Amino acid sequence: MTFFHYSRKNSRAVDEGPVGPPTMGDSEDKVGEEEEETGVLGDESPAEEEEDILIEEEQKDPLEVALQRAEAAEKEVAYRDATIATLRRNAASERSEAMTSGAMRVARRFVGTVENLERALASLPEDTSENVRLGIERVLEKFLQDLEIEGIKRITTTGNTFDPMKHEAVMTVPPTDEAPAGTIVGETEAGWMYGDKVLRAARVAVASDIAA
Structure with a gap:
């Protein structure tokens, strides 16, 4: 059965269709519309997110x-x-x-x-x-x-122990009781220091069993 009613705005009949319980199709359409509305409401724009951050900072x-x-x-x-x-x-x-x-x-x-x-x-x-x-x-x-x-001075040699950082052995002599191995027994050219740096190594003769 079909019912008609008159709209006050346009004073014409509107067909509302048959009155009765909602069908399965009507329920699905309504659920779809609700999901669409929910999805739209759930997405925030960048401006809204920035506003939320500012509000959060203001609350600190x-x-x-x-x-x-x-x-x-x-x-x-x-x-x-x-x-x-x-x-x-x-x-x-x-x-x-x-x-x-x-x-x-x-x-x-x-x-x-x-x-x-x-x-x-x-x-x-x-x-x-x-x-x-x-x-x-x-x-x-x-x-x-x-x-x-x-700070410039000579490097000590004769009678001192040979130091490879300051002395250069140019010859060796057999060690004795007075000059054991490793002792400088002579100098052929003076060496010089500038502070703790060697300007020139002294060239010396060293008591040693090993030939220079």
């Missing part, structure tokens, strides 16, 4: 937020300070190496001058004036004193 304790920001800033400052300190150490190390290298070149030149004076003094003729000889000796002595003040 202001003191806790301030402490977190201070901790982050402190870590960033510490990282920058560490980076700057590393750069400064590297720069200082490079400057130190450059200065040491330059100082060693100058020291070698002074050592060469000292050795030239020593050779000149040793090669003076026998009839050389005593005043001339004494003058050269005094200049040489003063030069050696100034070098020692600057």
Whole structure:
């Protein structure tokens, strides 16, 4: 049986179809519509998610937020300070190496001058004036004193134990009671130190059972 009713808006009959219990098809359509509505409501837009995050941050304790920001800033400052300190150490190390290298070149030149004076003094003729000889000796002595003040000095050799870091063995002699194996018994060329660095190793003769 079909019923009609009149709409007040358009004053025309509307066919509502037969009245009766809902069919299986009607139930499925209704469930589908509910699922679609639920799915649409469950998906939030990026703007809504951002708004939720802002609301969540606003709900945090202001003191806790301030402490977190201070901790982050402190870590960033510490990282920058560490980076700057590393750069400064590297720069200082490079400057130190450059200065040491330059100082060693100058020291070698002074050592060469000292050795030239020593050779000149040793090669003076026998009839050389005593005043001339004494003058050269005094200049040489003063030069050696100034070098020692600057950290430049000879490497000790004869009577000391052979040190491969400072001495170069150019010959060996059989050991004796007075000079056991490993003892330096003579020097063929002086060696020099600049602080704790070797300018030139001393060339020496060493008591040893093994030939050099």
